[in-house]
Amino acid sequence: MARPVVFFDIATSDAPSLFGFYADLFDWRVDADNPMGYGLVEAAEDGIPGGIGTAGEGAAKGVSIVVAVDDVQGHLDRAEALGGKTVVPPYEVPGTGTLAEFTDPQGNRIGLWKR
Numbered sequence: 001m002a003r004p005v006v007f008f009d010i011a012t013s014d015a016p017s018l019f020g021f022y023a024d025l026f027d028w029r030v031d032a033d034n035p036m037g038y039g040l041v042e043a044a045e046d047g048i049p050g051g052i053g054t055a056g057e058g059a060a061k062g063v064s065i066v067v068a069v070d071d072v073q074g075h076l077d078r079a080e081a082l083g084g085k086t087v088v089p090p091y092e093v094p095g096t097g098t099l100a101e102f103t104d105p106q107g108n109r110i111g112l113w114k115r
Helices: 018-025 072-081
Strands: 006-012 039-041 050-054 061-068 085-093 097-103 109-114
Touching: 006 018, 006 085, 006 109, 018 050, 018 097, 072 085, 072 097
Parallel strands: 006 050, 061 109
Antiparallel strands: 006 061, 039 050, 085 097, 097 109
């Protein structure tokens, strides 16, 4: 069964400076009223939700997707067997699920999510 993309992430050096840009460009509602100041973007109609955040020092910047899976570690292991590299091992997001990230053989960052 194909695994769905369930979230997108825009990681940048200064997320707040992009909140207005994307709100004006795409009419996105960006809500950063949370302890991390992470700009959550609501899904519209057929879209998927996402977010805009400031990448930590040394962290990758750019756009990535998050794919829903039933076994985060199992998919990380499979990604590595296929030439990918784990960049963020699985960790619990309090009250919501488990998240991890890998890069594909060309360096694209992909998240894995289990609710």
